[in-house]
Amino acid sequence: MKLLLNKTSPYARMARIAMLEKGLQDKVELCWCDPWNDDPQMLQHNPAGRIPALVTDHGLTLSESLLIATYLDSLIDHDPLIPEDRKALVLHFAGLGQGLMEASFNAVIARKYLDEAANNSVLSERRWNAIDRTLTQLELSIEQLAATPSISLGEIGVAVAIDYLLFRLPELDTYARYPKLAAWHQSLTQRPSFTTTRFN
């Protein structure tokens, strides 16, 4: 299999961490791309022009980070990232993580590509509010998030989204404002799947 990715995409990192947690690193070739410059390799595999994309051994391309992670999880039975007995809870947190990632990523991209007016628009305001509300909800439900005996897709998604906030939007002071989430995040991200895939 091939995973198309770069080093700053939170979505690509989530797929890569899922791959590592499932022990699939020897079966997946990492193909580094620049999604913002119409990388030909990426366009060949994903007409949407986005990473991550996973090309299966049968030559099919999977896009969308959550679908890629779900597929990788299904290839190996042990240590499921979406355990049957906690499926709804794990998907609940995976959704919160994805929403947080999207709001933060769109805020960062808007700053990079749009003008001042667009960055002070109603849409932009809605994104900042979504980030605040999601972090507040996660801070309040930290016991449920942290209660899982093995790492889940929900935890991966939330932890990567928080890492992305710390990396791209440090002025939001996420650790100081959400201390329980910070302690949980600090501990989870000691795992090799996180330390070897740091944003840079």
Ligand SMILES: N[C@@H](CCC(=O)N[C@@H](CS)C(=O)NCC(=O)O)C(=O)O
């Ligand atoms: N919903 C998608 C989002 C993927 C995405 O937005 N990827 C960005 C990089 S972080 C990208 O490739 N953007 C290039 C573009 O939109 O043209 C997922 O979960 O995989």
